[in-house]
Amino acid sequence: MRLFDPHIHMTSRTTDDYEAMYAAGVRAVVEPSFWLGQPRTSPASFLDYFDSLLGWEPFRAAQHGIAHHCTLALNPKEANDPRCVAVLDELPRYLVKDQVVAVGEIGYDSMTPAEDTALAAQLELAAAHELPALVHTPHRDKLAGLRRTLDVVRESALPVDHVLIDHLNETTVKEAKDSGCWLGFSVYPDTKMDEERMVAILRAYGPERVLVNSAADWGRSDPLKTRKVADLMLAEGFDEDDVDRVLWRNPVAFYGRSGRLTLDVTTPDATHEGNSILRGAPKGPGGGPAEDPGAGPAGAVADRHGATAVPGA
Amino acid sequence: MTRPRTSPATPGADTADDPLTDPATGTGPRPVAGTAADGTPTGAATDPDPGTATLATATPRELRGHLTARLDEPARGWLRRALDEAVDHPGTHGPISVWELRIAEAGRRCGPVHADAARVLILHAARADADALSRVYYQGTGAERRAVLYALPHLVPGPEGLPLVEDALRTNDTRLVTAAVGPYAARHLDAHAWRHAVLKCLFTGVPVDAVADLDHRAHRDTELARMLTDYAAERTAAGRAVPADLHRVLTLTDPPATPSAPATDHG
Known part of the structure; x- marks a missing residue:
């Protein structure tokens, strides 16, 4: 089973998560830029974060056999802080990068005038860069927030089939x-959506244009929710093609609109003894792969490489 | 363009996908499949083929010939236009120069396998100096930074590019470390920083084949020999294998006086 998590904040996750995700079938992720929990105070803080999403995090993911892309934006919450808004001026030079497959997460948090401005401006940036957009819907006053979001989308230059409402x-x-937008569902342990409700929604509305994500981050969340939804879909009578459609082909089709999705993983071929992010890899008899830098590393990763799924869409 | 790009998964399906030699091993770019060695290049007969040249050592002409023989027509056309633009409009213009845009999109135009070589060529064509290279590096993705490091020895005669090498050597991204220890580092890194670069390769599993001018710089370097011996002792004390590359470098430091592997040293 191949799985694509179209919304997960890997920066906040551990290497244990990467290993468990790979074991569960996850072969590709998209990491949207978002609020870090602790408010930022300047655009420079965003830039270091964007650089990390284009440098260190894809390297980490590749070591675990997972293709990593990102979406970049000024998030809704911090669109309200005038100290941060200048990052909008820096976004264009980031939106041309190969690994950026959408503008996001944008949308509403408290539905303020500042959020209106940032959402509209970033939908235009997406259109100008021929990118789709990942649009978050607010946690509070959600239905009103959705309606206002759709109004702004319709007024923008971006076609609705380039918009994922999450x-x-x-x-x-x-x-x-x-x-006519794509439909995103974040399956969480407590809030947002759970597996049973997700399957019920799929039964009621069908799998067309539906994407399921874990949205796992620094809060209570579960990076294996994509697999859990897939398992429950099968148990509840959906077939493997339905599962593949929702959990692989739909995200590939949506983010593929960027023309920048590369689902082959080039596994960095080296261990990281000492400061390793593979530090603590199992020590096999005579020294496991990660215990022997001279052996050329990450054997555990290398053999994953061949298994890396390619899109069927 | 709405379809995701994947490269052919069939082993040996097409030698045209062979990238230039990267000093790193494994799934990284592999040597150009011996075409130069047996005198039967796969590209057009007039195309220079860098053979076993690496991204850090191939001349622009060799790189161009290599890519021309391997890119499909749309990518070849894109590269030709990108290089022409860079030749016509070098330097930095506004928030982002047109050749900087081409560097950013090289992966999706030429495919990830050939992006490094394409970016190095664009940097050449734009005649990027140390300031321009710094800008591309510090505003770049991991892949763009790697290309800047490969381009350094050709474009910066003096030590002005050293901060980029030092930055890359501080990272734990082995693709950057590999690109950082090329001919530019061999030429300009001071002894202390160079020794730490060698040790970092051993720590992170970057093959020391990536280290340019290793034989010459390691020769009679007693401080490097001490560091290697101490590292071997540390590995042995922990019950871990000593990388074969360590012994290889130790031998280079002073061939006649090289001690045997410190297998019993638990000090």
Whole structure:
């Protein structure tokens, strides 16, 4: 089973998560830029973060056999802080990068005028860079937030089929589907959406244009939720083609609109003894791969490389 | 363009996908499949083929010939236009110069396998100096930074590019470390920084084949020999294998006086 997590904040996750995700079938992720929990105070803080999403994090992911792309944006919450808004001026030089497959997460948090401005400006940036957009819907006052979001999308130059509306639930799915946008669902341990409700929504609305993600981050969340949804879909009578469609082909089709999706993983071929991010790899008899730098590393990763899935879409 | 790019998964399906030699091993770029050695280049007969040349040592002409023989027509056309633009409009213009845009998009135009070589060529064509290379490096993705490091020895005669090498050597991204220890580092890194670069290769599993001018710089370097011996002792004390590359470099430091592997040293 090949899985694509179209929304997960790997910067906040450990190498244990990468290993577990690979074991569960995850072969590709998209990491949207977002709020870090602790507010930023300047554009420079964003730039270091964007650089990390284009440098260190894809390297980490590749070591675990997972293709990593990102979406970049000024997030809705910090669009309200005038100290941060200048990052919008820096975004264009980032949006041309090979690994950027969408503008995002953009959208509403508290539905303020500053958020209106940032959302509209970034939808235009997406259109100008021929990128799709990942649009978050607010946690509070969600249905009103969805309607306002769709109004801004319709007024923008970006076609609705280039827009993924995320964090949907039972109260917002119908209007989002009727809009022609792609439909994102974040499956969480406690909040947002769970596996059972997800399967019920798939039964009611079908798998077309539906993407399921874990949105795992620094909060209570689970990077294996994509697999858990897939398993429950199968147990509840969906077939493997349905699962592949929702958890692989749909995200490939959506982010593929960027023309920048590369699903082959070039595995960096070296261990990281000492400061390693593979530090602590199992020590096999006579020294495991990561215990012997001279052996050329990450044997455990190298043999994953051949298994890396390619898109079927 | 709406389809994701993947390279052919069939082993040996097409030698045209062979990238230039990268000093790193494994899944990184592999040697150009012996075409130069047996005198039967796969490209057009007039195309120079860098053979076993690396990204750090191939001349622009060799790189161009290598790519021309391997890119498909749309990518070849894109590269030709990108190089012409860079020749016509070098230097930095506004927030981002047109040749900087081409560097950013080289991966999706030429494919990830050939992006390094394409970027190095664009940097050449734009006649990027140390300031321009610094800008591309510090505003670049990991892949763009790697290309800048490969281009350094050709474009910067003096030591002005050293901060980029030092930055790359501080990272733990082995692709950057590999690119950082090429001919430019051999020429300009001071002894202390160079020794640490060699040790970092051993620590991170970057093959020392990537280290340019290793034989010459390691020769009679007693301080490097001490560092290597101490590292071997540390590995042995922990019950871990000593990388074969360590003994190889130790031999280079002073061939006649090289001690045997410190297999019993638990000090």
